[in-house]
Amino acid sequence: MRILIIGPSWVGDMVMAQTLFECLQQRHPGCVIDVLAPEWSRPLLERMPQVRQALSFPLGHGAFELATRRRIGKGLKGQYDQAILLPNSLKSALVPFFADVPQRTGWRGEFRYGLLNDVRVLDKQRYPLMIERFMALAYAPGAELPQPYPQPRLRIEEQSRAQALAQFGLALDRPVLALCPGAEFGESKRWPSEHYAEVAELRIREGWQVWLFGSKKDHPVGEAIRGRLIPGLREESFNLCGETSLAQAIDLLSCADAVVSNDSGLMHVAAALNRPLVAVYGSTSPGFTPPLADQVEVVRLGLECSPCFERTCRFGHYNCLRQLEPKRVFDALQQLDTPIGVD
Known part of the structure; x- marks a missing residue:
């Protein structure tokens, strides 16, 4: 059985896939499972033992470019028995159609009849979790999903981890608290930097070190967190936001003894590395995309206006995050059995 997966465009979704x-x-x-996805996802897919190869998709998110999709599809013709589409867009169905894959499976969406020949109708009540919606595409319509559900687990090679530690001059002589203060989705997912700084200070005073992870856009937030730490404590924090590749971020996160993260792609990466994790939720809900790990504490206020799933707060106050006090998160950290060291 040769299966082509049309992968999602977000880090967290790719982990859950x-x-x-x-x-x-x-x-x-x-x-055989091959995944056609944006090039940025290669470090994730290379760490998934189920995937034979990552096929780089050259078009950006939202680009249609029919001729390019036809060319890619024609180049894959005759190589697969089934294609499974995780995005619900019409354009995501074009490559498997042009590749003439015999069975093309996906959820109904954006007028894909004809492009798909195994169209599923999603029952959101039956499958409230995103992973359930992914997993259901592996089985016949209406089949019961196997229990317990599998959890994403990324494979780490010791050599690449050691190289990342050496490149950034990091040592594992003290327990590591990893902070992931960014969220590509928007401001409504970002716990305030001053709250992160309070948690960082408390941990450093207990003899820990703090590593900050995120994209280049998150680097100023990392600096704001470090800037709130007094001299003597600030030197025990390292702002890696925008400094690492995704591959290096994955390898370094695998060293963490505990992680505090917004609901973000890196939250799902930390969960897939089975790191003790405190997940902070504001505008979104763990009832749809929870972190899947053995040691997880979810912290949220559950205000009347949340979850709203909006990128920005319609009221402008972001109280679902601003009123979530650092003590709640620090207490959640205390509930985790840390430190546990590197696997």
């Missing part, structure tokens, strides 16, 4: 890959291997032992 590993649950589908695991289900496919359980249902079709020995199957």
Whole structure:
């Protein structure tokens, strides 16, 4: 069985897609799984043992470019028995159609009849979790999903981890608290930097070090957190936001003894590394995309106006995050059995 996956465009979604890959291997032992996805996702896919290869998709998110999609599809013709589409867009169905894949599976969306020949109708009540919606595509319509659900798990190679530690001059002589203060989705997912700084200070005073992770856009937030730490404590924090590649961020996160993160792609990466994790939720809900790990504490206020799933607060106050006091998060950290060291 040769299966082509049309992958999602977000880090967290790609991590959660590993649950589908695991289900496919359980249902079709020995199957070949290739994933067509943006090039940035390669470090994730290379760390998933279920995936044979990552196929780089050259178009940016939202680009249509019919001729390019036709060319890619024609180049894949005859190589796959089934294609499974995780995005619900019409354009995501074009490559498998042009590749003439015999079975093209996906949820109904954006007038894809004809492009898909195995169209599923989503029952959101039956499948409230995103991973359930991914996993269901591995089975016949209406089939019961196997229990317990698989959890994403990324494979780490010691050599690449050691190289990342050496490149950034990091040592594991003290427990590591990883902070992930960014969120690509928008401001409504970002716990305030001053709250992160309070948690960082408390941990550093207990003999920990703090590593900050995120994209280049998150670098100023990392500096704001460090800037709130007094001299003597500030030197025990390292702002890696925008400094690492995604591959290096994954390898370095695997060293963390505990992680505090907004609801973001890096939250799901930390969960897939099975790091003790405190997940901070504001405008979104753990009832849809919870972190899947053995040691997780979810912290949220659950105000009347949340979850709203908006990128910015319609009221302008962001109280679902601003009123979430650092003590709540620090107490959640205390509930985790840390430190546990590097796997």
